[in-house]
Amino acid sequence: MLPRRALGRQLRKMRLREGISQSGAARVAEISPQSYGRLEDGLKTKITDLAMNALCNAFSSTDEERLLVLDLAQTIRKSAGYDGAWWLSKSAVPGDFRDFIALEETATQIFSWETCIVPGLLQTREYRRALLWAEYPEMPTPEVEASLDVVMRRQELLSKTDLHFEGLIAESVLTTVVGGAAVLADQLSHLLEASRRPNVALRVVGRNAKDQVGVVTxxxxxxxxxxxxxxxxxxxPVVYVEGCFGRIYLDHESKVAEYARIRERLRRAAYSEEVSAELVLEALKE
Incomplete structure (x- = not known):
């Protein structure tokens, strides 16, 4: 989905620069105007290197632009089947969440900000189970277990040396009892253990932080x-936001840049990793 949107934006930019209509571009690519419109809109349609090269010729593309277009086209074709990605065979993975897992699998760095719960990649099985029961109290036990298996499989990513995970959480997350005191205690212990990984950074934004941008965001x-x-x-980069109207993926440059600025503000507001670990330990003792 995301590479398709990037390709569509790039083609539209080059086409408009040359003053060519969508109908004219469709003739160049030897596809219907409707198919070309879908191409620029980032929707699913057949993409061949022959058509992309023809469009690049018509749009007077630079060598760098042509490389980008062909690279995106290859990425789209490759991701169409996810190369046997494990999550495609899991019925517990909703269709609109597959892009999220694909991003997790591809990313070199993941920054997660949470105000109410522990980030998914750092959750224990029982903590996650309590969240599932709270959200879906009627979910059958086999479906619950299948969903938990997916969460545990996702967490294998943290063993990758080329991935850096940075989790920032509001201080209230440490004292919000999910699943009972024993479940929370186990979860806090797991946070301490996970934060010792060289590629994992866990930091807490205090209740009294001067900048509370994360509460608003x-x-x-x-x-x-x-x-x-x-x-x-x-x-x-891509930003993921989940709300009452569903899952939203943002890859527009200006919107991503705004979230990147918020990330920097959160980093400045957060306690150090050492102080954060002390807060987790204090919450665990309580």
Whole structure:
């Protein structure tokens, strides 16, 4: 989904620069105007290198632009099947959450800000179980267990040396009892253990922090992605926000930049990793 939108934006930018209509571009690519419109809108349609090269020729593309277009086209074709990705065979993974797992699997850095609960990649099985029961009290036990298996499988990412996970949480998360005192205590112990990993940073934003931008913004996840495989051009970061109207993925430059600024403000407001660990330990003792 996201590479398709990036390709559509790039093609639209080059086409408008040359003053070519969508109908004219469709003739160049030898596809219908409707299919070309879907292409620029980032919707699913067939993408071939022959058509992309023809469009790049018509749009007087630079070498760098052509590399970017062909690289995105290859990424789209590759991601169409996710190369046998494990989560495709899991019925417990909703269709609209597969993009999130794909981003997790691809990212080089994941920044997560949470105001109410522990980030998913740091949750214990029982903590997650309590959250599922709170959200879906009628969910059958087999479905609960299947969903928990997915969460545990996702957490294997933290063993990757080329991934850095940075989790910032509001101080109230440490004292919000989810699943009972024993479940919370186990969860806090797990946070301490996970924070000792060299590629995991856990920090707490205090109740009395001068900058409470995170309360206003709400939870979000920011994914930094690796360069494209062929051109090595930088991929734009992606922001994930979940709300009452569903899951939203933001990859527009200005919107992502605003969340990146919020990330920096949160980092400045947060306690150090050492002080944060002390707060977790204090909450555990209580």
């Amino acid at each position: 709400g939870p979000f996840v920011l994914f930094d992605l690796p360069p494209l495989p062929i051109s090595r051009l930088r991929q734009a």
